[in-house]
Amino acid sequence: MIETSLFDRYLTRKSLAYRRTGYAALLLLTLGLQGCGVLGGTKTQSEEQDAAQEAGAVAATEGDVAFDVQVHSDDRSIASHLEQHLDVQRYTRFPDLQESEFNRLLIEADANARDLLAALGYFNPELTLTVQNNPEGKGVPRSIVVQVQPGVQTVVQSHQVTFAEPMASNPEAQAQRRRIERRWSLQDGDPFTETDWSAAKSAGLRELQKYRYPTAQIANSQARVDADANKADVSVEYDAGPAYRFGEVKLTGVERYDAQGIRNIARIPTGADYSEEELLDAQQRLAASGYFDSAFLMLDTENSAPDHATVVAQLREAKYQKVVFGVGVSTDAGPRLSIDHTHNKLWPLGWRTVSQLALDSKNQKISSQATAMPNEKGWAWFMGGKLERADVGDVKANSVSLVGGRSKSVGHIDRRYFLQYDISRVMGGSELSGSASSIMANYDWTGRYFDSKSNPSSGYGLGAEVGVGYTLTPQQDPFLRTHLRALQFIPFGARNEVGRRSRLAVRGDLGAVVADSGVKVPASLLFLTGGDTTVRGYGFESIGSRAQGDDLYGGRYMAVGSVEWQRPVTLFGNATDWGHAMFVDAGAVSDETSQMRVYTGVGTGIRWNSPVGPMQADVAYGVQKQQVRVHLRMGFSF
Known part of the structure; x- marks a missing residue:
């Protein structure tokens, strides 16, 4: 049994005896292959090694194949590992390789193979190396054949994680110490491999460096390996260094x-x-x-x-100004054209202003919002306006919206409070025609607690918007508007080869405009649902309330829910960035809660974790309308 602070090599008396026996056998083999050439050579051993190193600097693809390497083992993964990582593979394309160099490579291959197996936790392997001359026409003159019986894999018998002073006795660091100990990945009974041992030490160090101790380092680490018993005792001591502020x-x-x-x-x-x-x-x-x-x-x-x-x-x-042109297409609104202009210091206020012109088949909009630099507490003033012509169900509505207030984004939480003025004019020859306007005081809160901002796999998000308003035309009446939303990812099951798990995505959306039945609020404040991000299987905002003339229109109450099962996809035994999903969506909109009709969509789709964010393609069946629709979406937002 020996101690070491590195996993480069583990030697025990037993493994050393095997190594010497292997060296003797290989020496006899090489003497038989080259006869007296070894003794009568003009080069010294040092010169031969230098020559071999110079040859190794030449690209491995040069020349014909001089020999190949075949590894045979009952465990195919071990055979593939050795075939891929044996150093002798670098010299297979040197047809002018001298016999003395070839024989030296044979001797080194045994030691190299044992080191590679030790890195996988196998300290008692049985290795046999032979040279096989191949018949003409095979393409490879000879082969180095390695027979491997890896033996029993070493497992962790005990592990110990300690900390140097002053962190060891610092009560403020107790939670951090416990977190590192609790998350230690190489547990008792786990296979002992070089990769896992290094990963466990590094993960503990990274956890220490994330908070309060950025200069932390590993003070000492030991792996005590009993190769006869195939057991390993591991320990690591971290030196946190000074605490930083x-x-x-x-x-x-x-x-x-x-x-x-x-x-x-x-x-x-x-x-x-x-x-x-x-x-x-x-x-x-x-x-x-x-x-x-x-x-x-x-x-x-x-x-x-x-x-x-x-x-x-x-x-x-960045420069003061930037213009971005965008062309796209969506399954909700068809072709889309947009022009975005940004000015980072617009006169006279010097506020950052973002203006947009967006056109598609259902919505034409021009908007602008200016935002000041935040103060020391993070609050920033903003104001903006929007002029929009949009489909509101079966009718057209021209709307103007003006807002002004303050916003703050700290950590996972975004907050806004603002005043909002809206005026909408509905056109269409039905009882819905006419205009309405209002002013409203709003508070908006959003909390995002996902494990990733761009492509989450777990966590949850909550959002709430509450507004107290007063209609200005055609009559003056108070009203209350609220909008609540939530999304949670629930991972479950075992992780695959790249650490991904199946998960459930549960989504909910509730909205309400509370007012007397005769109060007319602007159309832009009412609710519609349906489409790529709400109820799949139905067209964009095709679920709403019905007027007396059976025109589809925005409703005062909305409820949407969705449950989606997502699982990673494995192709030919290999993990991929693709996933498969099955889902059920349901939504309802109405002017009266007692008259809400639920529309259900069911379907399936694929997911791709692309370098620029998640992409999804779904095929959904709208049960009530008995129709099939395709839905495409890119990116994640909440």
């Missing part, structure tokens, strides 16, 4: 925009314990603000004190 933010590359405003966007909590998540969130806020083409934040651990460490923000400013 956030200090001032140093900006580099800022010339066009207000430096204090940029710091307010980053919102690094000066004086708080260092957190990698806080740093990455600040970096994401800067990158998403639109003021920069790139943003990178790092903690200066070399030139600043741990209790007041400087955060260095390396920024590349």
Whole structure:
């Protein structure tokens, strides 16, 4: 039994004896192959090694195949591993390889194979190397044949995770210590491999470096292997180093925009314990603000004190203006054209302004919103307007909307409070024709608690919007508008080869406009549903209320629910980035809760975790309308 801090090689007396026996057998083999050539050669062993190393620098694809390597084992995965990683494979395409060099490669192949097997936890393998001369016409003059009996795989008998002072006795670090110990991946009874051992140590170190201790390192690690018993005792000690706190933010590359405003966007909590998540969130806020083409934040651990460490923000400013043209198509609204214009410092307020012109078959819209730099608490003023012509069920509606208020985005939570003025005019020759206007005070809250912002596999999101309003025309009456939504991903089952699991996606959406029955509110404040992101199997916003003339129109009450089962797809035994989904959607809209009719859609689809975000394609059957529709969607939003 031996101790080592690295997994490069594990030697026991038993394995050493096997190795010496293998060396002796191979030496006799090579002497028989080359006769007296070994003794009578003009090159020294050192010169031969140098020559072999020079030959190894030549591309492995040069020349004809001089020999091949065949590995035979009852465990095909072990055979494939050796065939792929044996060093001797680098020399298979050297037809002028000297016999003495070839024989040296044979001897080294035995040691190399034992090291590769030890890395997989097999310390008592039985190896036999032979050279097989092949008949002419086969294409390969000879083959190195490796017979492998790996033996019993070593397992972890015990593991120990410790911490050096001062962290070991620091009560504030107790939760962090327990979290690392609880998440330690190499548990008792697990197979002991080089990959798993290194991964376990690295994962513990990364967990330590994420919070309070960015300069943490591994002080000592040992793997005590009893090859005779096929048992391993592992231990690691982490040296956390000093605890760090956030200090001032140093900006580099800022010339066009207000430096204090940029710091307010980053919102690094000066004086708080260092957190990698806080740093990455600040970096994401800067990158998403639109003021920069790139943003990178790092903690200066070399030139600043741990209790007041400087955060260095390396920024590349974006130009004042940007125009983006977009052309697309959707299964909801058909072809789509958009033009987006951004001005990061529009006169006279100097606010960032985003304007858009969007045209499709159901909606034509021009909008603009201006947002100020946030203050020290993260709140930013905004104001905007929108002019829209849209299909509202079976009728057309021209609408104008004006908003103004404040917003704040911190961590997982977005908040807004604002005043909103709406006026809508419905056209169509039915009883719905006419105009209505209102003013409303709103509060909007959204919390996102997903494991990924762009492509989540677990977690949940909640959203709530509440508005208290007053109609201005055609009469003056109060009303209340509320909109609640939720989404949760529930993973279950075993992970596949790339760590993915099956999951349930459960979604809910509720909306209500509470007012007296005779109150007419703007059409843009009523609810419609159906389409790619709501009730699949039905057209975009084709589920609503019915007027006396049977015209489809927005309703005061809406309820939507969905349950979707998603599972990863394995092709030919290999995990992929594709998935399969089956779902049931249901939704209802009405002016009276007692008259709500539920529309149900069922279907199936595929999912692809693309480099730019999730993509989905669904085929859904609308039960009530007895129709089949295709739905396409890209990206994730909540």
